[in-house]
Amino acid sequence: MTTSTSSESPAAAPLLDLHALVVAVRRRRRLWCSMAVLGLLAGTALAVLLPEPPTAVTKVLVAHQEDQPNDPGTLIRTDVALLQTTRIADKALRSLDSPVKPEDFMRDYTGVGLTNNLLQITVTADSDAEAVTRAKALADAFVADHVRRIQDAANAESKALLDQRDRMQTELAQVNKSIGSGSPDSGPKASADLESLFARRAELTSRITDFSQRAAEARVGTPQLVAGTQIVDAPRAVRHSLPRTAATNGVIGLVLGLVLGLAVAALGTVVADRPVLRREIAANLGASIIAELPRRPRRLWRRRRIRVARERLTASLARTVRNSAEPVSLLELGCARGASVIALDLAVALAADGPVVVIDGLPGRQLAGRRQKPGDPTVVGGERAATLSHQDLRLGVGSVSPGTAWTDLQYLGTQTVLVVRAGHGSAAWLHTVARQLADQRIPVIGVVLIDPDPRDRTDGTLWDGLHTALRGQIERLARQHGTGPRRTERLPMWAARVPDSDQEAR
Structure with a gap:
């Protein structure tokens, strides 16, 4: 038996099998x-x-002088940020005569911009009435602060324009004085200077008029903005x-x-990399899945199906043991209890052909330590396996879990059937089991899969796995009759590698 566990090329295996x-x-x-x-x-x-604590909510309509139809919401986000300042919180607390610090009060309310001009304020408190009062004070403080900022901006702009107008009026007075004190001479140079002064006076007069109009317009839009900023939804308690x-x-x-x-x-x-599908388990162990046994169901109407599956499995294993010329063992991986039950059922089925001795090699002596019932087969411990008579039919039960004494497995049986629970052992450990059994020259007849996935539709048959086991069995029969050559150690045969280039081929 070789340790080759897959007939497919490793390059064909996907990095991550989504199905698995x-x-x-x-x-x-x-x-x-x-x-x-x-x-x-x-x-x-x-x-x-x-x-959730008592909460009150109110909505404020905010008018901006820089409002644009395509505004991405920068102005309302600025208003939300201004709402979360100690200046607004302090004004609201002063109107409430509250001793709470502005920094603490700022944790009890939030602002959200619903649209470019609509701000929603949410306030929490110890009671609904207090929450409504705080929301009203906070909204009034925000509106007053917004109106004051609008008026301050308009006054600053108007003052700058008026200051510019006053400077021009001073310059105009100087130009008029120069014109009035001009020389009566009518020379060419005097005429040119006088004409220049008249042009400068006309320009200054026009600019003074323009600045006066702009200063007036700066104050005209302020009342509209002030009237547009107001509370549109009165504070109300939110019912939770x-x-x-x-x-x-x-x-x-x-x-x-x-x-x-x-x-x-x-x-x-x-991370665990524990095969679950039939295809993966068979490929890693290098043996085909010959039978399956679902786990014990909790529903009563499904137990009959499990009982029928156990009976069919027992009959199949009994035929295999009867046709075998050498002792057969059951080696479990992750299902010691299931393997014990299968071994007892198999021993009872084989008892009709003669005396059967079950060799318990499981950890903890699960079979040898149990109470014998009338009709149960004889169970002995693994330490007495070498002293048993060859006349009795022996059925060994052991384990291939981590910590197994591999050299003792041959005393349980020179051929084996692996009883493996799906998803228990990692891929690396399944490879280790196949490699150790090959080193001990114990052919694997097949694998009994415990608790398989009911939706698994993959093929668990290896076309070379059963052939290897049967070939080992034929060689053993030939050696017993003395007609065959002595079996020599067979090394694993690896697939030939195709060279990547002519230089590598040379």
């Missing part, structure tokens, strides 16, 4: 379902233990429904727990 990942995550449904339920309970408990809040938090916790559970299950599956 989905199956492995589905098998861990207890994990992510538990985390989803835990998230549901946590969200519901959070709503009950930490209820505990069942609705609990349901909302529960759904959010359920979704978050489910997503977290699926992520943890997927990550654990990738």
Whole structure:
């Protein structure tokens, strides 16, 4: 038996098998379902233990001088930022005669820009009445501050324009004085200077008129902005429904727990690398899946199906043992109890042909330490395996879990049937089991898969696995009759590698 475990090229194997990942995550449904339920309970408990405080809400219409139809919301975001300042909080607290610090009060309210000109203010307090009062004071303080900033900006602009007009009027007075004190001579140079002064006077007069109009216009738009900034939705208390809040938090916790559970299950599956599909288990062990046995169901109407499957498995293994010229053992991986039950059923089925002795090589002496019932086969410990008579039919039961004494497995049986629970052993350990059994010259007749995935449709047959086991059996029969050559150690045969270039081929 060689340790080659797959007939496919390693390059053909995908880096991440999505089918195997989905199956492995589905098998861990207890994990992510538990985390989803835990998230549901946590969200519901959070709503009950930490209820929302009394809240009041109000809406303020804010008018801006720089309003544009294509404004991306910069102005309203600026208003929200200004709302979260100590100046606004201090004005609101002063109107309430409250001793609370502005920094502490700022944690109790928030502002949200609903549109480019509509601001929503939400305030929390110890009671609904206090929340409404705080919201009214905060909205009034914001409106007053906004109006004051508009008026200050308009006054500053108007003052700058009027100051410029006054400077020009001073210059105009000087020009008029120069014109009035001009020389009566009518020479060419005097005429040119006088004409220049008249032109300068006309220009200054025009600019003075323009600045006066602009100063007046700067004050004209201010009343419209002041009137446009107002409270459009009076402060009111927000009614909280505990069942609705609990349901909302529960759904959010359920979704978050489910997503977290699926992520943890997927990550654990990738890291653990434990084969679940028939195809992967057969390829890693180098032996075909010859039978399957579902796990014990909780529903009563499905137990009959499991009983029929166990009877069919027992009959199949009994035929295999009867046709074998050498002792056969059952080696378990992750299903010691299941292997014990299968061994006892098989021993009872073989007892009709003669005395059967079951050799218990399982950790903890699960079979040898049990109470014998009438009709049960004889069970002995693994230490007495070498002293048994060859006349009795021997059936060994052992384990290939980590820590197994590999050299003792040949005393349980020179041929074996592996009883493996799907998703228990890692791919590396399955390779180790196949390699150790090959070193001990113990052919693997096949694999009995315990608790397979019911939706697994992959093929668990290796076309060279059974051929290898039967070839080993034929060689053993030939050696017993003395007609065959002595078996020599067969080294693993690897597939020929195709060279990548002419130089590598040379």
